[in-house]
Amino acid sequence: MSMPKTLKRVLMGPGPSDVDPRVLEALSRPTIGHLDPEFLNILNEIRSLLQCTFQTKNEMTLAMSGTGSAGMETCVVNLIEPGDPMLVCINGVFGMRMADVARRCGADVTTLEIEWGKVFDPGQIRQALQKKAAKVIGIVHAETSTGACQPIEDISKIVHEHGALLLVDTVTSLGGMKVDVDGWQIDACYSGSQKCLSCPPGLAPVTFGDAAVKVIENRKTKVQSWYLDLTMIRQYWGSERLYHHTAPINMNYAMLEALKIVKEEGLENRWARHLQNHQILKAGLSTIGIHYVAQPGHELPMLNAVSIPSGAGDAAVRRQLLNEFNIEIGGGLGAFKGKVWRVGLMGSASTLSNVMLFLSALEKCLLDQGIKFDRGASIAAAAEKASQL
Numbered sequence: 001m002s003m004p005k006t007l008k009r010v011l012m013g014p015g016p017s018d019v020d021p022r023v024l025e026a027l028s029r030p031t032i033g034h035l036d037p038e039f040l041n042i043l044n045e046i047r048s049l050l051q052c053t054f055q056t057k058n059e060m061t062l063a064m065s066g067t068g069s070a071g072m073e074t075c076v077v078n079l080i081e082p083g084d085p086m087l088v089c090i091n092g093v094f095g096m097r098m099a100d101v102a103r104r105c106g107a108d109v110t111t112l113e114i115e116w117g118k119v120f121d122p123g124q125i126r127q128a129l130q131k132k133a134a135k136v137i138g139i140v141h142a143e144t145s146t147g148a149c150q151p152i153e154d155i156s157k158i159v160h161e162h163g164a165l166l167l168v169d170t171v172t173s174l175g176g177m178k179v180d181v182d183g184w185q186i187d188a189c190y191s192g193s194q195k196c197l198s199c200p201p202g203l204a205p206v207t208f209g210d211a212a213v214k215v216i217e218n219r220k221t222k223v224q225s226w227y228l229d230l231t232m233i234r235q236y237w238g239s240e241r242l243y244h245h246t247a248p249i250n251m252n253y254a255m256l257e258a259l260k261i262v263k264e265e266g267l268e269n270r271w272a273r274h275l276q277n278h279q280i281l282k283a284g285l286s287t288i289g290i291h292y293v294a295q296p297g298h299e300l301p302m303l304n305a306v307s308i309p310s311g312a313g314d315a316a317v318r319r320q321l322l323n324e325f326n327i328e329i330g331g332g333l334g335a336f337k338g339k340v341w342r343v344g345l346m347g348s349a350s351t352l353s354n355v356m357l358f359l360s361a362l363e364k365c366l367l368d369q370g371i372k373f374d375r376g377a378s379i380a381a382a383a384e385k386a387s388q389l
């Protein structure tokens with residue numbers, strides 16, 4: 001079966017998110033060489049816009065070839081040498097993935113695990129570091145599997161008091177809520193192109209502060225991954241312009257356009273838009289008895305993880321949303337499989353019209369399943385909330 005040329009979904013899952021037509025247009029421009037001076041200018045512009053988006057002056061800021069997981073692996077593999085102790089904080093799928101990556105890189109991994117949906121308290125991190133020192137502490141800012149937002153600032157202080165490096169996953173948060181790499185003193189940070197930056201999947205922005213760069217420069221062993229070795233890649237992104245691997249040219253066009261859109265909107269405006277649409281959706285959902293699974297007060301604005309109402313078929317509702325309304329939402333992962341829906345409001349998909357469209361579509365699907373509530377209640381509550389904001 002071939003894909004209809006015009007198939008257009010509303011992407012309200014955990015990523016990828018809807019891509020702006022300007023970004024799709026950029027993607028289709030003629031491919032040029034990876035050492036063409038015009039392309040090298042594009043890389044410089046991407047670095048400077050990524051610095052703005054990450055809120056950092058870090059010189060080592062670039063877009064790695066690959067998706068968000070390549071960003072994760074880049075950070076870990078460059079900072080870790082075999083046997084180095086690393087503490088990984090786990091409260092969902094992506095913390096688990098980071099621990100897996102770290103073990104494969106040869107780290108001596110200690111995990112700190114709490115219930116899914118909960119966030120870490122700085123005291124828990126202090127206790128873990130007192131028990132066993134670590135070179136790197138890895139933590140997820142926006143845990144896409146649970147919809148929980150982890151406060152970073154206080155944890156950063158504790159990590160640095162213990163002389164360790166802080167590595168933060170901002171795949172889902174970057175471009176959708178505050179990420180302040182310099183202000184929060186994050187040493188290494190990675191993201192992905194297809195969540196709140198609304199670019200197709202394929203690039204992983206990363207940034208490294210001075211202390212992290214020093215660790216990379218003073219390595220005693222070669223970086224285990226040839227492809228992700230920043231000691232070589234920095235010579236392509238830097239002034240040497242040494243060939244390492246062929247940059248995905250058109251993906252970089254797309255990334256540049258996506259970052260320009262972020263800049264035009266303004267970071268603060270973009271965060272406010274994500275927050276407002278989340279609040280409107282939440283007002284609608286809670287009116288029909290659908291509740292968030294993240295720790296109260298820590299719900300992510302761009303990823304709404306909610307309990308599936310009892311009596312509703314998980315797969316049936318998601319299939320109906322897709323087939324009847326062209327709306328994609330995500331199911332639960334791991335411990336939340338079959339129990340949770342994940343409704344994304346990421347990047348250009350975070351709009352009032354998507355919220356209203358989703359609520360009306362969801363009401364129809366739930367009514368078809370025999371779930372009882374006042375028809376139209378979620379839409380009325382959302383509309384009321386929207387007019388108050």
Ligand SMILES: *Cc1c(COP(=O)(O)O)cnc(C)c1O
Pocket residue numbers: 015067068069070072094140142143144169170171172192201
């Ligand atoms: C999506 C995601 C990743 C992985 O990114 P891919 O692009 O799927 O490789 C990592 N961490 C978090 C928090 C994510 O949401």
